[in-house]
Amino acid sequence: MGADDNFFALGGDSILSMQVVSRLRRTGLHLATKDLFTHQTVAELATVVTTGPDRADDGPVTGDLPLTPIQHWFLTTPRANHHHFNQSALLELDGEPDPTALEAALTALLTHHDALRLRFTEQEGRWHQHNPPPPATPDRLLTRHDLTGLTPDQTDTALRTTADTLHTGLDIGRGPLLRAALFTGGRDHPGYLLLVAHHLVIDAVSWRILLDDLDTAYHQAAQGHPVTLGARTTSFRDWARGLAAHVAAGALDHELPYWEEALNSAPLPVDHTPEPATTAETRTLTRTLDESDTTALLRAAPTAYRTRINDVLLAALALALARWTDRDRVSVDLEGHGREDVLDGVDLSRTVGWFTTVHPVGLHIPDRADLGPTRDWRALVKSVRRQLRTVPGNGLGFGALRTYGSPDIRRRLERTGHGRLVFNYLGQWDARRTGTDTGGGLIRAEHGSFGQDHDPRDPGSHLLEAVGAVQNGRLTFTWHYRPDTHEETTVRAVAEDFTEALHQIARHARNSL
Structure with missing residues (x-):
């Protein structure tokens, strides 16, 4: 990469921008995340970057804090088991691990990242969260499992049984x-580390922070050094308190007309009348683009259309939904x-917690019949980009107003509720560096979530979910659906239209450069 190469033209996105800011901080260089959006090359960033020590670290925080909007949504939604709603990561290790150093590293994470110590209690029908101090006697976070002599099938069974026990x-x-399990003694690999954390305290961005810090802490502990992870950024507690006060003061009230209009979009069709969201079965359908199309979408399309990858993905999705519904205007909930x-x-560049937002957006898509190479794909992407730029505050205000707004505002936004499809692009997992500056990394490869993350009796918040990420150089989208509501043939048709639109955009972008 050269000093004048554009960050977004190289495949950068908002999540990667936070990784850049986080890693620069550890070298004594300071930027705001928004600087990467206004100064998109290294040469431009050099004019705004500052140097110097981190601000004073006040140490672990404690005390009560308000539920964030996404936490409030989760805890006030009827569920089979609020304790079983997790995220996980199965990590293939890059060498024989030192279990003592690994336990020390995990304990350091719990001390440094305050959100990992949160506790949640229900009193008289209301949920509360509290940040206790690090325990005087550290909790034992790691269990060890010996796979020596097991066949591949037995190894898989042992991994899954342990994973489900953790979950x-x-x-x-x-x-x-946060819990962990270390597996050693297996055939053809030095070991696996499984991390499981409740979703109330972690999100996709937090995992990237956590895995970087785990790598650093492990190497420090293995070399006999004290574990130091640098100064803390703004605590999850202070963010939650600040956001609640900001909304209570009326700072986001002006967004209300936009959100009321966004909620007026017609819902997506269903094949069968949905059953109550209690025990409905869910299934998945996956579609993957090849490396050539993935590279074109990440690098050629942002350059050709002067836009970001999310705009490209949502243009393709909106077109597929318009074809399905036979309407020019479609509605989708976006996760941010x-x-x-x-x-x-x-x-918040190095703050762990559950910050996710979910907000509705309505998109106008004319000429929905054309899915071929003769379509003006540039015009489609730019039209969606313009519409997405009208979303206030990247969607933060919708959940914040529904949680902290006045009783009248909360009533007006609860009136309609969420849509039926939610879209979530998790970014490029390939971009996370696993090695340290001083040698090989703890982690050789990341294999994503493992085991039963959620209670199978909970069907999810939406009738359809489209979740995508780039891993091993290929963009994959997984569609989660309920067969009591949508036939597989329906979901497959929408997913294939979406995939074909992405293929056509990738082809057009390559030819436009």
Whole structure:
């Protein structure tokens, strides 16, 4: 990469921008995440970057804090088991691990990242969260499992049995809400590390922070050094308190007309009348683009259309939905990382917690019949880009107003509720560096979630979910659906239209350069 290469033209996105800011901080260089959007090359960033020590670290935070909008949504939604709603990562290790150093590293994560110590209790029908101090006697976070002599089938069974035990063993009232299992002695690999955390305390961005810090902490502990992870950024507690006060003061009230209009879009069709969201079965359907199309979408399309990857993906999705519904206007709920620059003096680049936002957006898509190479794909992407730029605050205000707004505002936004499809692009997992600056990394490869993350009796918040990420150089989208509501043939047709639109955009972008 050269000094004048554009960050977004190289495949950058909002999540990667936070990784850049986070890693620069550890070298003594300071940027705001928004700087990468206004200064998109290294040469331009050099004019705004600052140097110097981190601000003073006040140490672990404690005390009560308000539920964030996404936490409030989760805890006030009827569920089979609030304790079983997790995220996980199965990590293939790059060498024979030192279990003592690994336990020390995990304990350091729990001390450094305050959200991992959160506790949740229900009193008289209301949920509360509290940040206790690090325990005087550290919790044992790591269990060890010897796979020596097991066949591949036995190894897989042992991994899955342990994973499901971890997933079902979390208690949001007692904690800890991060657990780990180390597997060694297996054939053809030095070991696996499985991490399981309750979703109330972590999100996709947090995992990237956590895995970087795990790598650093492990190497420090293995070399006999004290574990130091640098100064803390703004705590999850202070962010939650600040956001609640910001909304209560009326700072986001002006967004209300936009959100009321966004909620007026017609819902997506269903094949069968949905059953009550209690025990409905869910299934998945996956579509993957090849490396050539993935590279074109990440690098050629942002350059050709002067836009970002999310705009490209949503243009293709909106077209597929318009073809399905036979309407020019479609509605979709978007998931975002939620770490928006709305409060002064806040730095969330290395803060762990559940910040996710979900907000509705209505998109107008004319000429929905054309899915071929003769379509003006540039015009489609630019039209969607313009419409997405009208969303206030990248969607943060919708959930914030529904949680912290006045009773009248909450009533007006609860009136319609969420849509039926939610879209979530998780970014490029390939971009996470696993090695340290001083040698090989702890982690050789990341294999994503593992085991039963959620209680199978909970069907999810939406009738359809489209979740995508880039891993191993290929863009994959997984569609989650309920067969009691949508036939597989329906979901497959929409997914294939979406995939074909992405293929056509990739082809057009390559030819436009």
